[in-house]
Amino acid sequence: MSTTQMMKGILDGCILAIIKNKEVYGYELAEKLEGYGFSNFSEGTIYPLLLRMQKEKLVTSTLKKSTAGPKRKYYRLTENGEQELQDFIERWENLQTNVNHVLKHETKKEKEIKHDA
Amino acid sequence: MMPKNVPLSKKSKQFLENLRVYLFSTGKKEKEIDEIVEELENHLMQAEKDGKSIEHIIGQSPRAYMEQLASEMPIDLKAWMKYIPMILFGAFSFTVVRDLFEGTLAYSLLEIIGFLIIAILFLTSISLTFRYVAGKNLSTGKQFAILYPVALLPMALFIGLIFLNQHVTTPVISFGMIGTIIIAIVTLIFIIGISIWSKTWVLPIVLTFVSLPDYLLGFTSLTESARLITGTCITFGGIFIYLWISSKLAKA
Structure with a gap:
C-alpha cells in the first residue's frame, strides 16, 4: 500500500468523524481537516472522497441556502456511515496499538544492541 | 450556467470550464456535473477570498484531479x-x-x-x-x-x-x-422522430451530405472520377462545417 492510499483510508475515517459531529459543507470540512494538522494535502481531494462516500451511501447531502448567497451542499452521515465510522475507529485503534507495540519493542532492542556494542 | 459576475480568478474559471467539458465528454450525468462544478465553484470562491491559490485546492495537476473526480461519477x-x-x-x-x-x-x-x-x-x-x-x-x-x-x-x-x-x-x-x-x-x-427525440439534427444533416451530392452531381457533365472527388469533398466539408457551427453554438 502506498502512503497516499493509506492516507486516503485515514482521511475517509476523519471525514466521517467530522461529518458525524456536525453537518458540514465542503469548504468547512477542508478547513477543519487543515485545522487538525492535515496541511499537506490539496483541499479538493475531499470531493472525490465525498462522491465515493455518497455512492457507497455512507453520507447524504442536502442543498441549503447560505447567508452569503450561494447554495451550499451540506453532508450528513447515514446509518451505514455511522457503522463505517465505528469500524474505522476499531481498525485504527487496532493498528495504532500494533504499530506502537512494534515501535516500542523493536526500537528498544535496537538501542540495547547498540548499547552492547 | 455559470454566473458571469462571480469574483473568481481567470485561472479558476478556466479550470471549472475545463472540468465541465471533461466530465461531459466522459459521459457523466448533466445534473451531477452541475452539482460538482457548483460545489467546487463555491469552494474556490471562498478559498480565493481567504487568499489560497488554486494549486492549494486542486493540486499540481488539474488533469489528474479531473480524472479523480470522473472516476467517482457514474456514466x-x-x-x-x-x-x-x-x-x-x-x-x-x-x-x-x-x-x-x-x-x-x-x-x-x-x-x-x-x-x-x-x-x-x-x-x-x-x-x-x-x-x-x-x-x-x-x-x-x-x-x-x-x-x-x-x-x-x-x-x-x-x-x-x-x-x-x-x-x-x-x-x-x-x-x-x-x-x-x-x-x-x-x-x-x-428520421424526424429520432431527431426531435434526441434533440439533435445530426442524422438528417449527415444523411443529406452523404446522399444528396452524389445524386445531384449525377446530372452534371463531370467525369465519374471528378464527380467522386467533388462529392466526397462536399460530403466531408459539409459535415465538418455543420459540426464546427454546432460546437460554436453549444459554447455560446
Missing part, C-alpha cells in the same frame, strides 16, 4: 441509450436513402434477414452490457472499454453482411412503387 447510461436507436435506424436509413435516389427499392432476402438479425443481436448485447456495467463499480475507462466494442459490433456485422451479399445469391424482393413510397415515408418519419 449516464440513459443518455447512452438515446444513441442506440439512432445508430440502428441511422445505419438503416443511410442504406434506404441512398437506394431511394436510385429508384424503386429491391433487397435480397439475405440483406433483409441479415439486418433483422443484426438489429436483434445489437439490442440484446447492448442491453445485457448495460445491465452488467450498471451493476459493477467500474472505472470510467473500463466502462468505455466494454461499451465501445459492443457499440461498434453492428458496424462490423453490416460490413460483413455487405460482403456476404456479394458472394451469396438469394432471392431478391422488389418493393415496387407503392412499397418504395411507403418505406420512404416511414424512414422519413423515423
